[in-house]
Amino acid sequence: MKINQIDFHHLGMRLKAPFANSLTTIQDRELILIEIRDEDGVVGWGECVAFSSPWYTEETCGTAWQVMGEFLVPLLLGEIIDHPGEVNERFSIYRYNSMAKAALEGAVWDLWAKREGRSLAATLGGVREYVAAGVAVGAQGSVQDMIELVRQRVEEGYQRVKVKIQPGADLEVLGPLRKAFPHLPLMADANSAYSLKDIDRLKALDEFQLLMVEQPLAVDDIMDHAKLQERINTPICLDESITSFEDARRAVEWGSCQVINVKLGRVGGISEAMRIHELAMQREIPLWCGGMLESGISRSQHIALASLPGFTLPGDLSASSRYWSKDIITPETFVKNGLIHVPTGPGIGVHVNYEQVEAVRIRSQRFQATK
Numbered sequence: 001m002k003i004n005q006i007d008f009h010h011l012g013m014r015l016k017a018p019f020a021n022s023l024t025t026i027q028d029r030e031l032i033l034i035e036i037r038d039e040d041g042v043v044g045w046g047e048c049v050a051f052s053s054p055w056y057t058e059e060t061c062g063t064a065w066q067v068m069g070e071f072l073v074p075l076l077l078g079e080i081i082d083h084p085g086e087v088n089e090r091f092s093i094y095r096y097n098s099m100a101k102a103a104l105e106g107a108v109w110d111l112w113a114k115r116e117g118r119s120l121a122a123t124l125g126g127v128r129e130y131v132a133a134g135v136a137v138g139a140q141g142s143v144q145d146m147i148e149l150v151r152q153r154v155e156e157g158y159q160r161v162k163v164k165i166q167p168g169a170d171l172e173v174l175g176p177l178r179k180a181f182p183h184l185p186l187m188a189d190a191n192s193a194y195s196l197k198d199i200d201r202l203k204a205l206d207e208f209q210l211l212m213v214e215q216p217l218a219v220d221d222i223m224d225h226a227k228l229q230e231r232i233n234t235p236i237c238l239d240e241s242i243t244s245f246e247d248a249r250r251a252v253e254w255g256s257c258q259v260i261n262v263k264l265g266r267v268g269g270i271s272e273a274m275r276i277h278e279l280a281m282q283r284e285i286p287l288w289c290g291g292m293l294e295s296g297i298s299r300s301q302h303i304a305l306a307s308l309p310g311f312t313l314p315g316d317l318s319a320s321s322r323y324w325s326k327d328i329i330t331p332e333t334f335v336k337n338g339l340i341h342v343p344t345g346p347g348i349g350v351h352v353n354y355e356q357v358e359a360v361r362i363r364s365q366r367f368q369a370t371k
C-alpha cells in the first residue's frame with residue numbers, strides 16, 4: 001500500500017471525573033488522533049496517548065506532534081509499505097519517542113487490516129472472543145469515598161480493581177478496602193512513589209493478598225525491583241520501566257517482575273508489543289493490557305492486543321462511559337457481565353464519530369504525498 005495522506009487531529013476531551021495518582025490529577029485530556037489514507041482511499045486510525053505534560057513519560061502532546069510531523073511522517077508519506085511490521089523498523093533510526101511512533105504505527109496496522117478485510121485482533125493472532133474488563137480507581141478524598149467508588153465499579157461488573165497508592169495512602173486505604181471486599185481481585189499501582197528505603201512498608205502490603213503491586217520503584221529501574229521482589233511476596237508488575245522488548249527481556253532475566261503491564265504507546269507500538277508477548281509466552285510471564293485514559297481508538301487497539309493468548313489477566317480495559325460522557329467511536333466500548341466483546345469488523349472494528357471529533361478538536365494538520 002502507498003501512504004498518500006496523513007492528518008493529525010489534536011483533541012481536547014474532558015474526563016467525567018478527575019483521575020488522581022501519586023504524581024498528578026488529570027481531568028482535561030489532550031490527545032492526538034492520526035488519520036492515514038492510502039492511494040485507494042482506505043483510512044486507518046491511530047492515537048497518540050502522550051499527556052499534556054511529561055509526568056508519566058517524557059513525551060507530551062507538543063513533543064509528539066513535532067516529532068511525528070518533522071521526523072516520522074516523512075518515513076511514511078509517499079512510501080510503499082508491504083506490511084505494518086516494517087514501520088517499527090523504519091522508525092528505529094530515531095531514538096525513543098515511543099508514543100509518537102506507536103500512534104503512526106497503529107494507524108498503519110488499522111489501515112492494513114482494513115485492506116485485508118480482517119479484524120486487527122485476528123491479524124495479530126487473537127484467540128479470545130471477549131476480554132476481561134478491569135478498572136483503575138484514582139486516589140479519592142477519603143477512604144469512605146474510595147470504598148463507595150469501588151463498590152460501584154464492582155456492581156458495574158469489573159472483574160479486577162486497581163487502586164493508586166503512595167506512602168501514607170497505602171496501608172491506610174488497602175486495609176479498609178480489603179476488609180470491605182475480602183474476595184475482590186485487587187491490586188495497587190504506585191507510579192514510582194517508593195524507593196528501597198520503604199521496603200518495610202512495601203513488605204506490609206503482603207497481608208492484603210494483592211494480585212500484584214505495579215511499579216513501586218523508579219520509572220527507569222530494573223535492579224532495585226529485583227531486590228525488592230526477593231523481599232516481598234506480592235508479585236511485582238512493571239509499567240513505566242518497560243519501554244521496549246529489551247527492557248522486558250532484562251526485567252524477566254533479572255527477576256524484576258512477575259507480571260508485565262503492556263501499553264502500546266509506552267512500548268512504541270504493536271510490533272514491539274508482539275515481541276514482548278512472544279517473550280512472555282516463552283517465559284510464562286502473565287501479561288495484561290494497561291490504559292492511558294485514552295479515547296476509543298487506542299482502547300480498541302488494546303482490546304485487540306488483549307485477545308492474544310498471553311494476556312491472561314484482566315487489564316485496565318474499561319467502558320467508554322467510565323471515562324467520557326461521549327467517546328469518539330461508534331459503537332462505544334461497553335462492559336457486559338465483566339467482559340468486553342472483541343470487535344470482528346475490519347481493522348479496529350469500530351467507526352470514528354467524525355461529528356464528535358469535530359466537536360472536541362483544537363487543531364488539525366494535513367500532510368500530503370508529493371510523489
Ligand SMILES: O=C(O)CCC(=O)c1ccccc1C(=O)O
Nearest residue numbers: 056136191290291292293294316
Ligand atoms: O484506566 C486507565 O486508562 C488506566 C489508568 C492508569 O492507571 C493510568 C492512567 C494514565 C497514565 C498511567 C496510568 C498507569 O497505569 O499508571
Ligand SMILES: [Mg+2]
Nearest residue numbers: 189214215239
Ligand atoms: Mg501504572
